[in-house]
Amino acid sequence: MNSKTRKLLLAGGAVLIAGSMLSTANANTTEVQAVSKVDLNKYLGTWHEIARKPLYFQNKCDYNVTAKYSLNENGNVKVDNSCYSADGKLNQSIGEAYVQNAPANSKLKVSFLPKAIRWLPVGRGDYWVLKIDDDYQTALVGSPNKKYLWVLSRTANPDQATVDEYLDYAKSIGFDLSDLIKTKHK
Structure with missing residues (x-):
């Protein structure tokens, strides 16, 4: 694998990881939570x-x-x-x-x-x-x-x-x- 291909793969992987982290972060900020206790x-x-x-x-x-x-x-x-x-x-x-x-x-x-x-x-x-x-x-x-x-x-x-x-x-x-x-x- 040449260095140009390696750089493209690394860049692509970084974009995928960043996108995954962003979508997880956005999902977590609006995640629905029930109250801790109901009598x-x-x-x-x-x-x-x-x-x-x-x-x-x-x-x-x-x-x-x-x-x-x-x-x-x-x-x-x-x-x-x-x-x-x-x-x-x-x-x-x-x-x-x-x-x-x-x-x-x-x-x-x-x-x-x-x-x-x-x-x-x-x-x-x-x-x-x-x-x-x-x-x-x-x-x-x-x-x-x-x-x-x-x-x-x-x-x-x-x-x-x-x-x-x-x-x-x-x-x-x-x-x-x-x-x-x-x-x-x-």
């Missing part, structure tokens, strides 16, 4: 959806979107989602959430498959608690692929500064909020 007993109860990214399974939801969480008989979390369509019809979906990182409890997988087949490890979505206040009044929940995102509150009309803080945090970790839907409450 499930404090998290249970009713949450009002304040904002979300568009989701096909919530297309019929127009207003008063809520999620009610309770422990079921097997220790998993029962998920009772409800909302009203534009014509006033109540829509409800019952599912189950499975903790993926006990005892931290901040990463869950949620399934809305029929109860008889929920044991199958398919059809489960990531539900990570990304930010939550100490009093469990406001939460940011999303997925590591940044496809799903919700701002949840214990009240239907939280302080706008708090909502903005949670949305700013979502932007800072790489969520695109250009298509954000702000939930109506009546």
Whole structure:
């Protein structure tokens, strides 16, 4: 191998390594991390959806979107989602959430498959608690692929500064909020 070929190979290798390092660095700066710990007993109860990214399974939801969480008989979390369509019809979906990182409890997988087949490890979505206040009044929940995102509150009309803080945090970790839907409450 002549010196010109060697130099080209070394230069090409350096470019590949640098590119690899840059893409890794950029990925790390926007990597989604769940909070370090969620007290499930404090998290249970009713949450009002304040904002979300568009989701096909919530297309019929127009207003008063809520999620009610309770422990079921097997220790998993029962998920009772409800909302009203534009014509006033109540829509409800019952599912189950499975903790993926006990005892931290901040990463869950949620399934809305029929109860008889929920044991199958398919059809489960990531539900990570990304930010939550100490009093469990406001939460940011999303997925590591940044496809799903919700701002949840214990009240239907939280302080706008708090909502903005949670949305700013979502932007800072790489969520695109250009298509954000702000939930109506009546």
